[in-house]
Amino acid sequence: MSKEYFELKIKPKDNYELFLNLILSLTDDAIEENNGEIIVRSEESLLDFLEPLEKFASAINTKCEISCEKKESIDWIKKYQDSIQAVEVGNFYIRPSWLEPKEDKIDILIDPALAFGSGHHETTSSCILAIDEFVKRGDELLDVGTGSGILAIAAAKKGAVVDVCDTDEICIESTLSNFELNEQKINNSWVGSVGFAKKKYSVVLANIIADVLVMISDDLISSTKDGGIIIVSGILDKHEKRVLNRFSKLEELKIIHKNEWVTMVFKK
Numbered sequence: 730m731s732k733e734y735f736e737l738k739i740k741p742k743d744n745y746e747l748f749l750n751l752i753l754s755l756t757d758d759a760i761e762e763n764n765g766e767i768i769v770r771s772e773e774s775l776l777d778f779l780e781p782l783e784k785f786a787s788a789i790n791t792k793c794e795i796s797c798e799k800k801e802s803i804d805w806i807k808k809y810q811d812s813i814q815a816v817e818v819g820n821f822y823i824r825p826s827w828l829e830p831k832e833d834k835i836d837i838l839i840d841p842a843l844a845f846g847s848g849h850h851e852t853t854s855s856c857i858l859a860i861d862e863f864v865k866r867g868d869e870l871l872d873v874g875t876g877s878g879i880l881a882i883a884a885a886k887k888g889a890v891v892d893v894c895d896t897d898e899i900c901i902e903s904t905l906s907n908f909e910l911n912e913q914k915i916n917n918s919w920v921g922s923v924g925f926a927k928k929k930y931s932v933v934l935a936n937i938i939a940d941v942l943v944m945i946s947d948d949l950i951s952s953t954k955d956g957g958i959i960i961v962s963g964i965l966d967k968h969e970k971r972v973l974n975r976f977s978k979l980e981e982l983k984i985i986h987k988n989e990w991v992t993m994v995f996k997k
């Protein structure tokens with residue numbers, strides 16, 4: 730991509746069609762028409778157009794504003810990519826594929842997409858810290874509301890055997906492709922919630938809003954093995970007590986507060 734381009738602007742008082750036809754006959758570059766103004770942009774110089782256009786305007790006795798400016802090109806893709814930052818959470822480094830991995834960190838690749846879960850949100854990063862602390866090699870784990878699959882990928886990288894579910898089909902598609910991108914294996918996945926689980930897990934994760942957690946709390950508990958771990962997040966602190974009440978029969982292992990968000994870890 731060239732660093733500069735030329736922008737030619739022609740705004741005739743009248744005889745607009747005559748100017749437009751002339752421009753169309755002079756250039757193959759794309760032409761923008763905007764409120765009676767004709768704009769041509771090109772990486773080639775358009776300065777040579779100035780004189781003929783001025784002569785044409787005078788020949789047909791039409792007032793016309795004509796200008797040609799050299800402008801700096803903007804690499805929009807690079808600008809967009811620069812706006813997406815990698816994020817470091819405990820031992821994990823979560824990055825888009827155009828950034829380099831970080832030495833001594835567990836690498837997670839997530840490219841921006843429609844599904845939630847880039848690692849930047851407080852709830853996701855708190856869950857990752859909880860996974861780092863409580864998930865062990867060989868754990869059988871269910872990630873409920875997997876979104877981009879980021880938490881399940883973190884758990885798989887710690888050696889867990891992971892199942893995922895989400896009520897949104899796009900999230901399951903996104904999770905499957907992110908598992909491939911991260912060269913990780915997924916054991917099972919389904920569109921739907923924890924109610925469709927066919928076995929009990931040693932770890933059950935759910936980063937969903939408080940109202941949904943309250944609604945599915947019995948299913949989350951019954952899908953967890955005795956002695957297993959439940960990690961729930963997505964809870965605004967004003968709903969903390971309400972969610973805690975639903976898990977009050979379990980042992981409370983850890984409560985993580987990050988800004989106004991709460992993450993809870995229980996043992997069944």
Ligand SMILES: C[S@@+](CC[C@H](N)C(=O)[O-])C[C@H]1O[C@@H](n2cnc3c(N)ncnc32)[C@H](O)[C@@H]1O
Nearest residue numbers: 845846853874875876895896897900922936937
């Ligand atoms: C906040 S996102 C969490 C994404 C990812 N796990 C993370 O931690 O970044 C919540 C996800 O839960 C899904 N979801 C909402 N209600 C659900 C339910 N009842 N059962 C399963 N998934 C649900 C949404 O589609 C969304 O993908």
